[in-house]
Amino acid sequence: MIKKVPMRQCLGCREMRPKRELIRVVRSPEGEVSLDLNGHSPGRGAYICPRSECFAKAKKSKAFERAFSAPVPDEVYASFAEELGENMSEALRMLSISRKAGKIEIGEESVLSCVESRKARLVLLASDAASNTAKRITSALSQTQIAYAVSPFTKEELGGALGKGICAVCAVCDLGLAAAVARSLERDDAEKYAQCAQQLRQTSERIEQRKQKKPGKKSGKKEN
Numbered sequence: 001m002i003k004k005v006p007m008r009q010c011l012g013c014r015e016m017r018p019k020r021e022l023i024r025v026v027r028s029p030e031g032e033v034s035l036d037l038n039g040h041s042p043g044r045g046a047y048i049c050p051r052s053e054c055f056a057k058a059k060k061s062k063a064f065e066r067a068f069s070a071p072v073p074d075e076v077y078a079s080f081a082e083e084l085g086e087n088m089s090e091a092l093r094m095l096s097i098s099r100k101a102g103k104i105e106i107g108e109e110s111v112l113s114c115v116e117s118r119k120a121r122l123v124l125l126a127s128d129a130a131s132n133t134a135k136r137i138t139s140a141l142s143q144t145q146i147a148y149a150v151s152p153f154t155k156e157e158l159g160g161a162l163g164k165g166i167c168a169v170c171a172v173c174d175l176g177l178a179a180a181v182a183r184s185l186e187r188d189d190a191e192k193y194a195q196c197a198q199q200l201r202q203t204s205e206r207i208e209q210r211k212q213k214k215p216g217k218k219s220g221k222k223e224n
């Protein structure tokens, strides 16, 4: 039997999803509730989809309060909304989260160098990127297994999410985040992004399986 990727339940929609596609919300030992974008902060964790609907549902049902057995003030929700970029599409929001987590490279030169070092997991091009940029990127990618897609976002939209003004190309360098970005794109346009999302899902599964085959090599991180 194939081992599955770790799943967690979203506190908003209550669906089970791969842990790495969800955002961890943490209550620190000092009692402060915040988004844990790297997923490693100490404290009690709860998981939620990076969608405003799910935050709204969780707030309404007081799901965080129950998960943490502690009150969660409105300001905390407001700060989540701000931090997540309330009005962005989910894919852009995941990109913005990737940037905050330090897991994204922006601009052709940086992207090419992390493609070369194979750190890139997903390369995304702006819909209006120059054809020369596209050519250089796809030719660098042709020798690799790295996932690639032309995003539905313009240079300005990508740049806005990434705090850069304009951005013609970017690379997500974390597998979980890359899979989450691809999944969000797939939800909006299944036909165009299904293959890319599928590729990243398979890679995630392969890596999880490899990890689980190596007992005793667990990292010291506390899983929650």
Ligand SMILES: [Zn+2]
Binding pocket: 010, 011, 012, 013, 014, 015, 048, 049, 051, 054
């Ligand atoms: Zn959800």
